Amino acid sequence: MKNYQKASLVLLMLSLLAGCSGKNSDSASTTPPDDGFQKELQTRLITAKSGDIITIPAGFHPINRGLSLNVSGVTIKGEGMDKSVLSFKGQVQGAEGLLVNASDFSISDLAIEDTRGDALKINEGSNIVIQRVRTEWTGGPKEENGAYGIYPVQTQNVLLEDCVAIGASDAGIYVGQSLNVIVRNNRAEFNVAGIEIENTIGADVYGNIATNNTGGILVFNMPDLPQEGHSARVFDNKVFANNTENFGAAGTPVSSVPAGSGIVINANDRVEIFANDIKDNNTANLIISSYYSTGFDSSIEVAENYDPYPETIFVYDNNFSGGGSAPDGLDLKALKVAMFGIGGSLPDILWDGYVNPANLDKDGLLRPEFAICVDNGSAQVLNADLANGSDNITVDGAQFHCTHKKLPPIVLPNLGG
């Protein structure tokens, strides 16, 4: 009897203690209604240790909040870009699908679909390998689609290969403010910009297919950013029929890209365009332009140390065909008809004609080290002379005949060369 009383007393004490510390918590009302997969995946990303390999099994995995990884040295691997699908169709939070703030990161063999904002963003990090990843907005090209598909920014030593990017309302593959980058053997389709290299120093872009975008491959420099870019080689790509109407959000830099642009160099220096197959881009196969042609009509001068001009450009050995037959925009349409007739076409290369007055020789031409050089058979350049209100539009090939010293290939130390 005594023992019984003692036991019940202990029980009573225990329950009082429990009442104090509130251990009797039941399931929280605020536990997510999410599929267990999402919670498990995010937990694995949060608790990951360097060296971990996080696998995404085959299957269609709905995710409704942004995922993120902050630990370096992690690999995320699926079973194939058409098998392991992270679908963000019902996403309620997160400006990205997967945000990576880490180095020594590899991701491969999976798809990220229908994010509200960017699909895969990697913000600051070194030694980044992205292979066989598909980012796609599955409803086709629409303004409501997220901005960027695959988006490394402020990264260095980046390999981005064998990926597929479809439907981005800005750029399918967008490498920003980075250093030492290889973008190869990817396919970009139905984006506003297929592949965009922006404010990046040292990029090799080759073996890619860019088609059905508004603009195929863009090499841009924007002002007011921590890093200005230069030195890109764009070669051995197939850039054809990038004639999708511009569906970029009005006001964005890419919304000024005319539909039918093959390759566009804007305000960037030391760019080599060679051995590409560039055809049937209805505005022009290649556009070379300054920041002044991007539609920003600020009366305020561009930032002091920003170079708005495309300089030291070298175009050679490309295979141009078709293109220029139906330019986008009233001005270009009128220009085409006036100069080349209803059935005619603009030349392969379109240049806005802005030059830095400080870099001209006594004849008013760009000094050789800054020149736009075209050594590309019969390809001609239309100088739209926009700087002078198009007073003196010219079409010429010979004037642009020159060469620059070729850029060295990009070497990625993380891949042993």
Next chain:
Amino acid sequence: MWLRKVPLLLLLLLSGCGQQSAPVRVFAADSFPEHLSDWNLLRSDGRQLRLGSDVIPYDLNTPLFTDYALKLRAVYLPAGKPVTYREGQALDFPVGTVISKTFYYAVQDSSRVLKDAAAVSVDARRSLSLSDYRLLETRLLIRYDTGWRALPYVWNDAQTDASLEIAGALSQLEMADLDGSLQVFNYIIPDANQCAGCHAPNHSDKELSPIGPRVDQLNKFYNYDDGVDNQLSHWLKLGKLDRVPADLSLLPRRADWSDAAVSLERRARAYLDANCAHCHNPKGAADTSGLHLNIDARMDRNFGICKPPVAAGRGSGDRPYDIFPGRPDSSILLFRMQHSDPAIAMPELGRSLNHAEGAALIEEWIANMSGSC
């Protein structure tokens, strides 16, 4: 004989549930407890939330907007190790510090949360009546010798305890406005990585740190259980603050964004710093945009004045510049504050609703700016 001791024992145990709470426990970084109650920072019996006896509640001049949630901030400081004064960033808290921020709403009919409730301090008994309020989450920042760690705890339905949810949580709430209109929204509790999305103001070293408790933010009065006092003076008197300049009246003070007596510019800059600068500073995650909104930034192009968008996507809203002086309707900054679509909304984390009053401040400020683009 033995039985006669029982009532006394019971009383002792019961008194453990009264005013005196157990001392705060600081757990090792590899053994975080499942339950918030284990820290002894806050206790709840489902009717009253009480602050632990050794934590100090505090408030900020201009806080981050979080879907109209009210916030109870409190700090536990280890004995004998005062906070070191410094300006321009959070105070230098000693190892062993635990900062807690509890998010709650005033409630109506037990389920509906109220939009326009004024934030309340804990009352004289350092407690909050849960018949009037609903607790959602408590976030902890703990200072270890290796740096800060961030943990999200989610309160249960019974409001008796919160459990650790490193993957965060989502809760659909119905919010009632003053006029009775109702709105359903997703209240999102960030996951542990997203804590770092704000609490790593230097995105290169990615070190976590507190953001709010800076001198200029803490330099205000608080209604303590023993009377009203300036928060910094209070900490000083408690011996919790070290190396403070002698003349307290000269310490920097952040404007209260809602104080109409203060200039528009000071209020706007206080608001932008609290809501944007954890990413939008020269070393922050959003330095990729070249837009810096920290309170000590120069008001030039990188502050958004006549700055065109870079990678804003749909966030640019067909507007030419981040800030177009005199023309709020042409300013991207305001557009992003007035939208809740995750592809557009700024800040990216911490809100599903628009902060109409904050946007109104920024609108008025831009409208009254001189100059043009």
